[in-house]
Structures are given as C-alpha cells and as structure tokens.
Amino acid sequence: MKKMKLVMVGNGMAGVRTLEELLKLMPDMYDITVFGAEPYPNYNRIMLSPVLAGEQGIQDIILNDLDWYQQNNITLHLNKKVVRIDRLKKIVYAEDGTEAEYDRLLLATGSNPFILPVPGKDLQGVISYRDIQDTNAMIAAAEKYKHAVVIGGGLLGLEAANGLALRGMDVTVVHILPWLMERQLDQSSSRMLQSSLEAKGLKFLLEKQTQELVGGPDGRVTAVRFKDGSEIPADLLVMAVGIRPNTALAESAGIYCNRGIVVNDTMQTYDPSIYAVGECVSHRGTAYGLVAPLFDMAKVCANHLARMGIARYQGSVTSTKLKVTGIDLFSAGDFTGNDNTDEIVLHDAAGGVYKKLVLQDDKLVGAVMYGDTTDGSWYFQMIRDGKNVAEIRDHLLFGQSHLGNSGHLGQSSAASMPDTMEVCGCNGVCKGVIVKAIKEKGLFTLEDVRKHTKASASCGSCTGLVEQLLASTVGGAYTPALNMTKTMCGCTELTHEEVRQAIDAQKLISIPQVMQALAWSTPNGCASCRPGLNYYVLCAHPRLARDDPQSRFINERAHANIQKDGTFSVIPRMFGGVTTAKDLRRIADVADKYNIPTVKVTGGQRIDLLGVKKEDLPKVWADLDMPSGHAYAKALRTVKTCVGSEWCRFGVQDSTQMGIDLEKQLWKMYAPHKVKIAVSGCPRNCAESGIKDVGVIGVESGWEIYVGGNGGIKTVVAQFLVKVKTHDEVMEYTGAFLQLYREQARYLDRTVHYVERVGLEYVKQQMVEDAANRKALYERLLYALQDEKDPWAKDNVNQREFEALEL
Amino acid sequence: MKDWTKVATLNDIPPLGSRVVHTTHGEIALFRTSEGEVFALRDKCPHKGGPLSQGIVFGKKVACPLHGWNINLEDGNAVAPDVGCARHYPVKMEGETVYLSLTEDRGQRTEHHEDRR
Ligand SMILES: Cc1cc2nc3c(=O)[nH]c(=O)nc-3n(C[C@H](O)[C@H](O)[C@H](O)COP(=O)(O)OP(=O)(O)OC[C@H]3O[C@@H](n4cnc5c(N)ncnc54)[C@H](O)[C@@H]3O)c2cc1C
Ligand code: HEM
Ligand code: SF4
Ligand code: FES
Numbered sequence: 001m002k003k004m005k006l007v008m009v010g011n012g013m014a015g016v017r018t019l020e021e022l023l024k025l026m027p028d029m030y031d032i033t034v035f036g037a038e039p040y041p042n043y044n045r046i047m048l049s050p051v052l053a054g055e056q057g058i059q060d061i062i063l064n065d066l067d068w069y070q071q072n073n074i075t076l077h078l079n080k081k082v083v084r085i086d087r088l089k090k091i092v093y094a095e096d097g098t099e100a101e102y103d104r105l106l107l108a109t110g111s112n113p114f115i116l117p118v119p120g121k122d123l124q125g126v127i128s129y130r131d132i133q134d135t136n137a138m139i140a141a142a143e144k145y146k147h148a149v150v151i152g153g154g155l156l157g158l159e160a161a162n163g164l165a166l167r168g169m170d171v172t173v174v175h176i177l178p179w180l181m182e183r184q185l186d187q188s189s190s191r192m193l194q195s196s197l198e199a200k201g202l203k204f205l206l207e208k209q210t211q212e213l214v215g216g217p218d219g220r221v222t223a224v225r226f227k228d229g230s231e232i233p234a235d236l237l238v239m240a241v242g243i244r245p246n247t248a249l250a251e252s253a254g255i256y257c258n259r260g261i262v263v264n265d266t267m268q269t270y271d272p273s274i275y276a277v278g279e280c281v282s283h284r285g286t287a288y289g290l291v292a293p294l295f296d297m298a299k300v301c302a303n304h305l306a307r308m309g310i311a312r313y314q315g316s317v318t319s320t321k322l323k324v325t326g327i328d329l330f331s332a333g334d335f336t337g338n339d340n341t342d343e344i345v346l347h348d349a350a351g352g353v354y355k356k357l358v359l360q361d362d363k364l365v366g367a368v369m370y371g372d373t374t375d376g377s378w379y380f381q382m383i384r385d386g387k388n389v390a391e392i393r394d395h396l397l398f399g400q401s402h403l404g405n406s407g408h409l410g411q412s413s414a415a416s417m418p419d420t421m422e423v424c425g426c427n428g429v430c431k432g433v434i435v436k437a438i439k440e441k442g443l444f445t446l447e448d449v450r451k452h453t454k455a456s457a458s459c460g461s462c463t464g465l466v467e468q469l470l471a472s473t474v475g476g477a478y479t480p481a482l483n484m485t486k487t488m489c490g491c492t493e494l495t496h497e498e499v500r501q502a503i504d505a506q507k508l509i510s511i512p513q514v515m516q517a518l519a520w521s522t523p524n525g526c527a528s529c530r531p532g533l534n535y536y537v538l539c540a541h542p543r544l545a546r547d548d549p550q551s552r553f554i555n556e557r558a559h560a561n562i563q564k565d566g567t568f569s570v571i572p573r574m575f576g577g578v579t580t581a582k583d584l585r586r587i588a589d590v591a592d593k594y595n596i597p598t599v600k601v602t603g604g605q606r607i608d609l610l611g612v613k614k615e616d617l618p619k620v621w622a623d624l625d626m627p628s629g630h631a632y633a634k635a636l637r638t639v640k641t642c643v644g645s646e647w648c649r650f651g652v653q654d655s656t657q658m659g660i661d662l663e664k665q666l667w668k669m670y671a672p673h674k675v676k677i678a679v680s681g682c683p684r685n686c687a688e689s690g691i692k693d694v695g696v697i698g699v700e701s702g703w704e705i706y707v708g709g710n711g712g713i714k715t716v717v718a719q720f721l722v723k724v725k726t727h728d729e730v731m732e733y734t735g736a737f738l739q740l741y742r743e744q745a746r747y748l749d750r751t752v753h754y755v756e757r758v759g760l761e762y763v764k765q766q767m768v769e770d771a772a773n774r775k776a777l778y779e780r781l782l783y784a785l786q787d788e789k790d791p792w793a794k795d796n797v798n799q800r801e802f803e804a805l806e807l
Numbered sequence: 808m809k810d811w812t813k814v815a816t817l818n819d820i821p822p823l824g825s826r827v828v829h830t831t832h833g834e835i836a837l838f839r840t841s842e843g844e845v846f847a848l849r850d851k852c853p854h855k856g857g858p859l860s861q862g863i864v865f866g867k868k869v870a871c872p873l874h875g876w877n878i879n880l881e882d883g884n885a886v887a888p889d890v891g892c893a894r895h896y897p898v899k900m901e902g903e904t905v906y907l908s909l910t911e912d913r914g915q916r917t918e919h920h921e922d923r924r
Contacts, residue, residue, distance in 0.1 A: 452888045524823060524841045527863040527870030527877070550823040554861040554872040562872055566858040614861075800826075805815055805837070807830040807907065 003031045007092055007102035009082045011036025013045055014278025014294035015108025016064055021302030023072055029306060032074045033100045037081040040132055041066055044442050046291060046474055048135045049323050052163030056439055058132060063442040085253035087271060104305060107250055107261060107276040111243040120213025125221040126237045129160045142167035145235035149224050151210060153180040155322060157240035162324045165201050172203040172232060184320040184331045188347060189354045189370040196327055213237060245280045245287050260287040265312040267301035277301045290318050319380045321471045330376035333383040334358060335366035344397050357397060362390040375399030377467040391759055424455040424462045438473045489529040491522045496746040503536050509545040510537060532747035539742055542784035555632035558801060559791040560617055569610040570620055571629035573667060576641045576660035577605030583626060590623050604638035618802055621792040628792040635670045639663035644681030653698025655681035662734060668788035672745040690717050693751040694734050703730050707737055708755035716752045719760050722768050736767040736774040739781040809897060809908040817903045825860045832909050835896060836860035838880050840867055845905050846880035847898045853891025
C-alpha cells in the first residue's frame with residue numbers, strides 16, 4: 001500500500017511531540033514533511049529563560065537535532081513559512097514556493113506575542129520574547145545599553161527582567177495592575193515575590209499605563225511615557241503582555257477559528273483531514289500557554305493520526321512555577337475562591353513563607369505557595385484527582401513531608417539546596433546533576449528523570465524533592481501523573497483497576513489470557529507488569545489460576561532473598577517470634593554445614609542466614625526442616641509479638657499466643673506488597689504495633705486494631721480501625737482487612753498507600769459496619785489460603801531452578 | 808570456525824526463563840524467549856555485576872534482579888538511557904539441541920539469527 005502523507009506546519013514543541021508519539025505508535029504509517037518558520041530544529045522554548053539568564057547556551061536546549069529528523073525519514077524545511085493551504089487540492093505552499101501534498105495536515109503554529117498598539121511600537125529596540133532570535137537580540141542589547149524596561153509583570157515578563165538584570169542591565173518592570181502575576185498569585189504572595197525580586201535589584205512600576213514609546217533621531221527607542229505624564233529612560237523595551245494563538249494561516253484557509261483554531265476532543269479541526277495541536281488551538285473555549293497541556297494534546301492527536309481512535313483530550317488543569325533561580329513559588333487551580341469555598345492560610349512574613357489552600361465541598365480546588373513549595377505536586381495531584389480531603393483536613397496545610405521522610409538529611413526545600421548536595425541517598429545523585437540532566441536532555445517527567453539520573457528510582461523517598469527540581473527547572477511544563485488514573489506500565493493504557501476488573505469479569509486465569517483479552521502492546525509484557533498480573537490472576541481466581549514462576553521476581557522464584565553478590569539469604573519461620581532450643585540447634589548446624597558466613601537476628605524477630613549459594617538452597621531448606629519465612633516475598637512477613645500476660649507484669653492479654661495464631665493462619669498469604677503484623681499485650685506496645693500494616697494492642701477489655709502503619713522509608717502511624725472483645729474477632733477483622741487490601745490495592749502498594757487512597761472511612765464501611773461483607777471477605781481469604789503450599793517443602797521445589805549446567 | 812559445544816536441550820530452559828552454565832570462561836546465562844529462541848550472555852550485569860540469569864525475561868530482554876537495568880539478549884547492550892554491555896556468546900540450535908561457542912561475539916549479528924532467515 002502507498003504510504004499516506006502527513007504534513008506538519010510549525011516545527012515547535014507541541015508539533016514535534018505529536019510526531020514523536022505517532023512514531024512510537026506507527027513508525028511507518030506516513031511520509032512526514034515538516035515546515036518550520038525558524039531556522040532551528042525543535043528546541044526547548046521554555047529554556048530560553050535560563051539561556052537569557054546566562055545559565056545555558058542555545059546548543060544545550062535543542063530537543064531534536066537534525067539527525068533525529070533524518071533517522072525518522074522526515075523531510076524538514078527550515079526557515080520556510082507556510083503561507084497558503086489549498087484545501088481542495090490538499091497542498092500547502094511556503095513563502096519561497098516550496099509545496100507539499102498532504103493526506104493529513106497538522107497545524108502547530110504556536111502563538112504570537114501581543115504587541116501593544118501604542119505609538120512607537122515599531123521603533124528599533126522594541127522586541128517581544130518568544131524565540132531564539134528575540135533572546136539573542138536581548139543578549140546583544142545587554143552588552144551595549146543600560147536601561148531596560150519590560151512591559152508586563154507576568155511569568156514571561158519577570159523571567160525576561162531577571163535575565164536582563166543578571167546581564168547587568170538596569171531593569172524596570174511596568175505592570176498595569178496593582179500586583180504582579182495576578183493570574184497566578186493572590187495579593188499577599190505577590191507582594192512577597194515583589195520584595196524578593198527587588199532585593200535582586202529589579203524595579204517595579206505598578207498601575208502604570210503606557211501612552212507611547214519615545215524614539216531618538218537614530219530611530220531607536222529612548223524612553224517610555226505613561227498616561228500620567230511621567231517618563232522613564234529605555235534603550236531596550238521588551239513587551240511581554242500576553243500571547244495570541246497564531247491562527248493567520250488557518251483563517252486564510254477558511255478553517256473555523258475563534259481565539260484559536262477550534263478543535264474537538266480528538267484534536268481535529270472543522271476540516272476532517274486537518275488536525276491542530278499546541279498554543280494555536282482553542283479547545284472547549286480554552287487556549288493554553290503552557291507545555292503540559294500541549295503534551296496531553298500531542299498524545300491524543302497522535303493516537304488519532306495513527307487511526308487507533310480511542311483517546312480523548314478533555315482539557316487540563318495547569319499549574320505554574322516561576323523559573324527564577326532562588327525563588328520558590330507555585331500555584332494551581334482556582335485560588336481566588338468564592339462564597340462557596342473555604343480558605344486555609346499560613347502567612348509567615350518574616351520567615352518568607354506563604355501558603356493558601358482553597359477548598360470546596362471537602363475537595364481541594366486551588367493552592368498558592370511562596371517560599372516553601374515542597375508539597376506543590378502533592379496538592380496539584382489532589383486538585384486534579386478531585387480527592388476528598390475531609391480526613392486529612394486538619395493537617396493538610398502542613399503537607400505530606402512533615403511525616404518524617406528519611407534519606408536526605410531532612411531537606412525539604414529544593415531551591416535552597418546547594419548544587420553539590422545529595423538529593424537521592426540511594427543512588428548518590430546530587431542536585432546539580434539532576435538539574436543539568438533536566439535542562440540538557442529535555443526531561444519533562446519524573447519517569448524521564450528516574451531513567452536518566454537514577455534519582456528517586458530506588459526507594460522513592462526523595463520523589464518530592466525531584467519533583468520540585470523538575471517543576472522549578474521546567475516551570476509549568478511539569479505535571480505529576482494523575483494518581484487516580486495511573487496506567488499499569490508502558491505495555492498498556494489501562495489502569496490497575498481496569499485490569500483487575502477485567503480479570504474478574506472475564507474470568508481471565510493466566511497472564512497470556514489477560515494480555516490477549518486486553519490487547520497488551522508487548523508480546524510478553526515487561527518486568528514491571530508481569531509480576532503484577534501474576535498476582536492479580538491468582539488473587540481473583542484462587543485455586544483455579546496457575547502460578548507462573550517466570551513472572552515472579554527472583555526472590556519469589558527461588559524462595560530466598562537475593563543479595564548484592566548474587567548469593568541468597570534464608571529466613572526460616574518462627575511463629576510469633578517464639579523458638580525452641582531444638583530449632584536453634586538445627587539452625588546452628590546448618591550454618592556450620594554450609595559455611596554460612598553471617599547469621600543475624602532480624603528486625604522481625606527471627607534469624608537470617610546470609611550468603612547461601614543458590615545451588616545449596618534446597619539442601620539448606622531440607623536440613624532446616626522449618627517452614628519458609630517468606631522474608632523474600634510480597635506476602636505476610638512476620639507477626640512480631642511481645643511476651644504479654646504470660647510473663648510480663650503489665651500484660652493484660654496473651655499477645656504471644658495471639659501472634660502465633662495470626663501467623664499460623666496467614667503465613668502463606670501473598671499480597672500486593674509485603675505485610676507486617678504486630679501484637680502487643682498492653683498499651684505500652686513493646687511490639688511497636690503502631691507502625692505495622694495491622695497492629696493489635698491488648699487492653700483490659702479486649703483488643704484494639706490499627707491499620708495502615710509503616711516503619712520504612714516513610715514512617716506512618718497506623719490508624720485506629722476498631723476495638724473488639726475476643727480472640728476470634730481479632731482473627732476475623734485482621735483477615736477481612738487484609739483480604740480487602742488484597743482484592744483492591746494496586747500491585748506494590750503497601751496498606752498505607754491503599755488506605756491513603758481509598759480513605760479509612762471507606763475501609764470501615766466495608767468491613768467494620770458491614771458485618772456480612774466482613775464475613776464474606778474473611779471466608780474468601782481462608783478459601784484462598786487452603787491450597788497454598790510451603791514453597792520449601794521437598795515436593796514443591798523445582799530442581800531445574802537451582803541446578804547449573806556444565807560445559 | 809566456531810568451537811560449538813552442546814550444552815543443553817531446549818527443554819532444559821524454561822520459556823521466558825534461563826539456566827546458568829559453568830564454563831572455563833566463568834558463568835554464562837542461557838535465556839529462552841517465548842518464541843523458543845536461545846541467547847547467551849555472561850552472567851554479570853554491566854551495572855554492578857548482578858546475576859542476569861536470575862532476572863525476568865520479556866521480549867528479547869532481561870531485567871537485572873539487582874537494580875532493574877534492562878539488557879538486550881541479542882547483543883548484551885543495556886537499554887538506553889543506561890549504558891553498558893554484557894559479554895555476548897553465539898548460540899546455535901539444531902532441532903532441540905542448544906550449542907554454545909565460547910568465541911565471544913563482538914557486536915555482529917549472531918549466527919543463529921541468520922539461520923532463522
Ligand atoms: C521565554 C519563554 C519561557 C517559557 N516558559 C515556560 C514554562 O516555564 N513552562 C511552560 O509550560 N511553558 C513555558 N513557555 C511556553 C511554552 O514555551 C509554549 O507553551 C510552547 O512552546 C508552545 O508550543 P507550540 O508547539 O504550541 O508552539 P511553538 O513552540 O511556539 O512552535 C510553533 C512554531 O511554529 C512556527 N510557525 C508558526 N507559523 C508557521 C507557519 N505558517 N509556517 C511554518 N512555521 C510556522 C513558529 O515559528 C514556531 O517555531 C515559555 C515560553 C517562552 C517564550
Ligand atoms: C528489597 C529491599 C529489602 C530487603 C531485601 C529487605 C529485607 C528485610 C528482611 C530480610 C527483614 C527481616 C524480616 C524478617 O524477619 O522476616 C526486614 C525487616 C524490615 N524491613 Fe526490610 N527489606 C527491604 C526493603 C525494605 C523497605 C523498602 C522497607 C520500608 C518500607 C523495609 C522495612 C523493614 C522493617 C521496618 C523491618 C523490620 C520489621 C519488623 O520489625 O517487624 N525494608 N527487611
Ligand atoms: S506491651 Fe505491655 S504486655 Fe507487652 S511486653 Fe510491653 S509492657 Fe509487657
Ligand atoms: S547490577 Fe544489574 S542493575 Fe545493578
């Protein structure tokens with residue numbers, strides 16, 4: 001078949017991103033031709049600010065070099081502006097007469113800076129701030145002249161002013177309204193911003209209306225005159241008063257425009273063979289001026305160009321960051337509020353911190369922050385998810401980072417960190433390296449940064465800091481992934497919930513069945529979705545679905561814990577942390593017989609044998625003759641207990657026996673992630689039940705049950721679920737809670753994440769208030785556990801896994 | 808001429824799995840894809856020496872069990888943006904029998920690959 005022809009007009013960020021997405025989906029569908037009015041290949045326009053500020057060069061901000069176009073067989077016409085579209089013949093014409101036929105046309109013409117219609121606007125030295133040419137003109141002017149005036153106190157104007165000041169000019173920002181960045185900030189935060197910029201040497205004239213620009217005899221601007229008659233000197237005048245979608249070409253071709261080229265949810269214009277993306281577009285009445293929404297559009301548009309036809313663009317909520325080094329500012333959503341909204345405000349003028357949250361019907365609808373923006377991404381995510389925040393309302397303002405994250409010296413503000421300071425403690429990545437990678441490699445998402453720098457790719461506790469660095473480096477171009485609609489991995493567009501639902505409803509009992517039914521895009525998944533799918537089918541169809549060992553991480557395949565040198569560690573089970581002289585003797589004998597180098601008592605009250613060779617594992621298990629501790633698995637790990645009423649003079653309940661019974665019942669339970677339980681015999685809580693997935697505490701009249709605690713990277717105190725009277729009730733409630741978690745959590749979510757996502761109220765409704773449902777959950781758990789075998793039992797060991805071949 | 812030695816039958820290696828071979832060149836991992844192709848790499852991840860044989864196999868790649876680098880089975884190269892290469896050995900299939908050569912391949916297309924065309 002003959003290839004279709006795709007022509008793109010406008011070689012900018014939105015258009016090229018669309019091509020990248022398209023090439024990922026359908027590399028060979030089209031012959032692609034691109035026209036760009038600028039003489040450069042696609043570059044990262046938002047990095048013009050650091051270029052102007054002297055922090056980067058032009059060569060650093062190229063996103064797609066000429067090789068990229070060549071490698072993808074794209075015909076590139078640089079420096080050629082398209083001036084006419086013949087929609088009947090389907091041909092576009094450039095200024096110099098170059099023409100190209102199309103089957104599909106993609107308009108990505110961006111926007112034009114708005115120029116105030118004042119006398120003198122055409123004088124020399126009057127420029128806007130949009131492209132490399134403007135930036136070069138400003139850099140050149142800064143070398144020759146002294147006085148710069150920037151008209152417009154919005155994002156762009158302030159970044160221009162900051163850059164010019166850093167290049168040694170005396171800069172005044174003129175703004176027509178009473179405060180700066182009025183579209184992104186309220187008055188209080190704006191005042192704080194203004195004072196910090198004044199401290200950097202910028203000057204401001206607010207509520208000033210420009211009457212005319214005065215020129216000298218050489219035709220260059222010399223001064224600005226205002227309506228009130230006053231005048232200030234200007235050798236360079238930058239207009240940054242807004243942008244207008246660039247619709248001239250589309251309009252001349254008769255394509256319907258209304259403050260932007262009007263498109264539907266598939267990014268199609270009124271002419272079905274013509275699509276449009278980027279700042280030139282008007283979608284549901286909105287034209288966007290930030291990169292993040294444009295990237296969303298690009299994805300949708302590519303999907304339709306590839307004839308897959310399943311994506312819809314439904315508009316974006318945007319957030320803003322000012323890219324001025326050393327200034328930390330964030331805003332998102334509707335932060336002005338109205339009669340139906342409440343505000344929570346913190347204003348520490350001396351400390352330079354301001355935070356305002358706007359809530360409506362227990363949902364966060366807007367946020368403004370100045371000075372401390374650590375939690376910006378967290379708030380932004382809640383705004384986009386429309387999450388109900390009633391339960392966390394009282395500490396919402398303090399953010400999520402007050403909860404004791406470890407691993408980066410308690411640093412929470414990225415802006416104030418020196419470049420040499422370590423951000424990611426796991427992989428030893430410091431701030432400077434991350435910022436450099438973001439700028440030079442053109443990274444826009446957390447995933448990108450993880451891949452390229454490894455920062456936040458391991459334990460994830462520094463994710464907040466990395467997000468801040470992203471946000472302050474690329475400005476509003478960074479959008480955190482929607483929590484509620486996270487796709488499982490790159491192999492599918494479906495969310496965890498959608499996948500689980502389909503597995504349930506369509507009775508899919510194996511991974512290949514799931515992949516086929518749900519049109520997985522890879523032949524056998526990846527290392528991230530396969531373990532999840534294996535768990536999902538097993539959990540949905542216990543005793544029916546067959547386990548797939550090749551889709552389990554090595555620890556669960558070899559039933560031992562892989563160590564950094566490729567040896568393994570073995571932890572036999574000690575129910576409730578109670579052992580016997582006989583068991584201890586056997587462990588000692590095994591350690592001797594197999595020359596096990598390290599024997600260590602774990603935090604989970606049992607003994608770890610470290611440094612076992614893989615080939616020895618089956619023999620070690622056989623000699624130990626104790627059940628598997630599952631210390632390697634996404635499964636129940638330990639039930640930690642204190643000595644309780646049997647011995648302790650404070651004890652009011654027999655916590656040890658309770659722990660042993662829980663562990664004996666649950667010990668083969670696989671789960672979305674590891675599960676840890678503890679039982680204490682009185683509220684002194686020596687077993688530390690407060691930081692476990694399920695924590696049980698004995699009291700005089702029964703037991704209290706807590707859920708969703710965590711003692712790892714991020715310490716989270718478990719929340720009170722219910723108080724019960726009897727031993728059997730503890731078993732039932734614990735089992736029902738864990739089954740709820742097993743059935744509904746995403747793979748690799750701990751109970752803390754699950755409870756945080758659905759809310760404790762929901763959990764209570766499901767299994768405290770609804771007795772019938774609790775019993776049903778518990779029944780389902782017991783049913784699933786009936787068939788589980790001890791993976792260490794001789795008959796269950798797959799020898800092939802452990803024996804090497806000889807050459 | 809290559810020093811082909813018989814090492815295994817296809818059945819010895821689970822689909823989407825791997826086996827370790829002890830050799831005079833150290834440990835070599837044999838991988839089997841879902842399509843029944845077999846590849847051989849030195850059992851040492853180019854990152855920090857993790858045992859690739861213990862990883863999850865998908866498509867024509869393996870994910871290292873230690874820190875999750877993805878390594879291409881066809882040439883031992885790490886998938887971008889990671890950079891590094893695990894030594895790669897030629898494998899040849901005759902029916903169900905798997906032959907390995909210890910003459911390491913330097914980046915060219917492997918023989919079994921051509922067999923398949
Ligand atoms: C200094 C600066 C700082 C910014 N900072 C941020 C930020 O921090 N965060 C953020 O999210 N956004 C920021 N932005 C905005 C962001 O850069 C834009 O939203 C984005 O670049 C728009 O992409 P686009 O593809 O729609 O348009 P553009 O990138 O403008 O691309 C359009 C291209 O089409 C070309 N063109 C137009 N008409 C024709 C024609 N007829 N024929 C051929 N070619 C044509 C233009 O020359 C241009 O190269 C900033 C912008 C500037 C200028
Ligand atoms: C892959 C990396 C990890 C390995 C190999 C590992 C291994 C172990 C092992 C073997 C134990 C002893 C458990 C037992 O006795 O059964 C343990 C205990 C523990 N681990 Fe990890 N762990 C890892 C990651 C984590 C993470 C990410 C966290 C935090 C979220 C964490 C928190 C803990 C805690 C708090 C204990 C003590 C448990 C208790 O007191 O009951 N570990 N870990
Ligand atoms: S929690 Fe109470 S019963 Fe248990 S050991 Fe501590 S003091 Fe004793
Ligand atoms: S050793 Fe393989 S990823 Fe680190």
